[in-house]
Amino acid sequence: MELSGEGVASEAEREALAEGVYRRLLRAIVAGDPAPGTRLKERELSERYAVSRVPVRQAIQRLEAEGFVMTEPHRGAVVRGTTTDDIHELFDARLCVEPFATRIAAERLGTGVGDPTRLAEILEGSREAFAAGDEPEGISMNLAFHAEIVRLSGNRTLVHWLRPMLGRMEWIFRLTHEAREEDQILEHQQLYDALVTGKGELASAQAYSHIELGRDPILRSLAPYLD
Amino acid sequence: MELSGEGVASEAEREALAEGVYRRLLRAIVAGDPAPGTRLKERELSERYAVSRVPVRQAIQRLEAEGFVMTEPHRGAVVRGTTTDDIHELFDARLCVEPFATRIAAERLGTGVGDPTRLAEILEGSREAFAAGDEPEGISMNLAFHAEIVRLSGNRTLVHWLRPMLGRMEWIFRLTHEAREEDQILEHQQLYDALVTGKGELASAQAYSHIELGRDPILRSLAPYLD
DNA sequence: TTGGACGAAACTGTATACCAAACTGAAACG
């Protein structure tokens, strides 16, 4: 399951080297290897990935735009730590985008615009992954479910906004193992039902509470990792 | 009135050259000089701005992340044209962010968090600018009003999302002269009153209808410029 | 011993030159 690069196909193969560095670096940061606070040194990275400094800088610039690193003049990029406020900000931002996108997606699906097939496949896939005990795959699938809903809203801007947030969510879930597996699947199923039957208001409200239900457990589980 | 660079001070002086190229290029695009469809040639720009290709590429990358240009592999960046769908997408995205941020800002202000002074100054400034017949300044002020509300939500992610949208709004207003001056000022005043008295629900609803009221006039005025 | 001044090393920000791959457009050809 490829998390990034959905919906914005043109970006996928663009600028191969910088793209590759970005992808590997993001994966590494999400995995926690360059720990928060670590300075990302251009020369070091360019040697590690066997490219010149240019693609490295492009990748870092993109990571900064998406909020994963912070750069200061002449001091380069450091991996951003995460505070309680950051988590709240993340969840608030999701509450802003996802219920809104869900309503639009439901209204579109209700009038026959858009195809919920992929959404159903993802939902089924996450069920199978968790049943098989493959937590990482289940997490990816769950996040892909959210991404697919926003994609079904047909608004590329919202898709664009969601992507880095899902990266942070992946980081959170991998760190905490706080997947709320059964609850999530149940809520996703209800959300799916409301979506495909075109019940925009209901679907939106369910998306809202689904996100909000995750906040406190995550804040508790994440507490030891927060700055 | 500086439109960009509010709220994210650290980005202001960072990477001076690339920042300058970005700023001048964005200003030029918003002004319509490199018309939509124009290819942005790195060498040409680096000569025009008397810098090397590196800062130019950084600026272009940023413009792409914010949606002002589109790049394809080995074909470089072209200024994005605007379609009717783009306008709808822009307004939908604003409807997503601004009412949400407005509610939070109102609730914060209602509990004494945050300072509405700057908001009041901006509102007064726009009134004066329009009274003095300075339309560009009035437009900038009006957009700054929206930016300030989102800033008062305290959510940097939302601020980050809003910035490029205001750039596009500025482009639209300068092109169409569709400022709805009196209506805008009146609606802004009502919005301000609801905000400072902590009426989150009301303020949010007013933000929503304020944005929605602009959509149709703009679509009509903008029709000749759309692809 | 501790505090601060000093200097070298490291790193970023930028410029320049260069190469390969890909695209473009026009001429040549069937």
Place this chain on the structure above:
DNA sequence: CGTTTCAGTTTGGTATACAGTTTCGTCCAA
């Protein structure tokens, strides 16, 4: 008239160099 080829242009990427900052360790002095 349509297709193909080919040279020029442009981007994507690399290597290298250098100035300005920051960082860090050392050394001197109180």
